[in-house]
Amino acid sequence: MEKSPVPGDTLFMGVDGGGTKCRAVLVDGQKNVIGQGEGGACNAYQSFDKAIDSILVASEKALMEAGLKAGDRDKVVVGMGLAGVNIPDVYTRVWNWQHPFKARFLMTDLHAACVAAHGGSEGAVIVAGTGSCGFAQAGDRVLKLGAHGFPFGDKGSGAWIGLQALQAVLLNFDDLGKPTMLTELIASELKADGLDIIERMHNARTGDYASLAPAVFTAAEAGDSVAIAILREGADYLSDLADRLWSINPPRMSMLGGISHKMKDWMRKDIIERMSPALQQPEHGALFYAMQEYTQSIA
Numbered sequence: 001m002e003k004s005p006v007p008g009d010t011l012f013m014g015v016d017g018g019g020t021k022c023r024a025v026l027v028d029g030q031k032n033v034i035g036q037g038e039g040g041a042c043n044a045y046q047s048f049d050k051a052i053d054s055i056l057v058a059s060e061k062a063l064m065e066a067g068l069k070a071g072d073r074d075k076v077v078v079g080m081g082l083a084g085v086n087i088p089d090v091y092t093r094v095w096n097w098q099h100p101f102k103a104r105f106l107m108t109d110l111h112a113a114c115v116a117a118h119g120g121s122e123g124a125v126i127v128a129g130t131g132s133c134g135f136a137q138a139g140d141r142v143l144k145l146g147a148h149g150f151p152f153g154d155k156g157s158g159a160w161i162g163l164q165a166l167q168a169v170l171l172n173f174d175d176l177g178k179p180t181m182l183t184e185l186i187a188s189e190l191k192a193d194g195l196d197i198i199e200r201m202h203n204a205r206t207g208d209y210a211s212l213a214p215a216v217f218t219a220a221e222a223g224d225s226v227a228i229a230i231l232r233e234g235a236d237y238l239s240d241l242a243d244r245l246w247s248i249n250p251p252r253m254s255m256l257g258g259i260s261h262k263m264k265d266w267m268r269k270d271i272i273e274r275m276s277p278a279l280q281q282p283e284h285g286a287l288f289y290a291m292q293e294y295t296q297s298i299a
Helices: 048-065 070-075 088-095 109-117 158-173 182-190 196-200 206-210 213-221 225-246 260-266 269-273 282-298
Strands: 011-017 022-027 033-039 076-082 103-108 123-128 132-138 141-146 253-256
Touching: 011 048, 011 109, 011 282, 022 048, 022 282, 033 048, 048 070, 048 076, 048 088, 070 076, 076 109, 076 282, 088 103, 103 109, 103 282, 109 123, 109 132, 109 253, 109 282, 123 225, 123 260, 132 225, 141 225, 158 182, 158 196, 158 206, 158 213, 158 225, 182 196, 182 213, 213 225, 225 253, 225 260, 225 269, 253 260
Parallel strands: 011 076, 076 103, 123 253
Antiparallel strands: 011 022, 022 033, 123 132, 132 141
């Protein structure tokens, strides 16, 4: 892979900022990938400062992989698909950020995921990662579902699953809930049990809750009825989400996100059979958007 772009060339970058991590991909003027980088959590609603820091970290790593420096951001046209910017005030704050790039174009992480999943064409996407949401576009019809943020929404997501697990464990601690192997698994993960869990999770971020989701999948695979009930409830929501998205007749639908492959096993078979594989990852959707918008702006 060529990593020595002509210094004066305009470069393009796509950034996907989610609740757990931030990914950046850098391409040259011929659309060759020359660098990639990763940063931390990037939900601008939950923490503006953390999101900005993650964007800067991921973009610097991508530049360094391409043999460039952080100061070369002024040669980069960037598209950013960020969690949280569906909230108008958050969008405005991110938009007003005095960024170091040559040009910047902003979209939601959900929109970026849909553009990427269908190669820039119309379609629908369900995201099941740290959070959950759905988006569909068919002709002049656009449908956005979820993206309400944790703990208000994000049903069927890693964070929601983790929260349900904690609630089940605490109910069991009070002898008000069914016995579950989640008690032991969560205690091992958090190094805490009973009321100590509450202290350990004080000020926990969305990603901290999502980190408990693997324990629920482990317990469910072992036949634990409490874990199975959690996953079925979350999967039923995602299946209902898909039905609603199909209602505007998008040409195809894909599922993305860190736990999407696991949740598919619990969703309705008729829904999964209609799914198509995502053509690209969300950072490429933000990249496509940046290239398209920049080209139009200088035309």
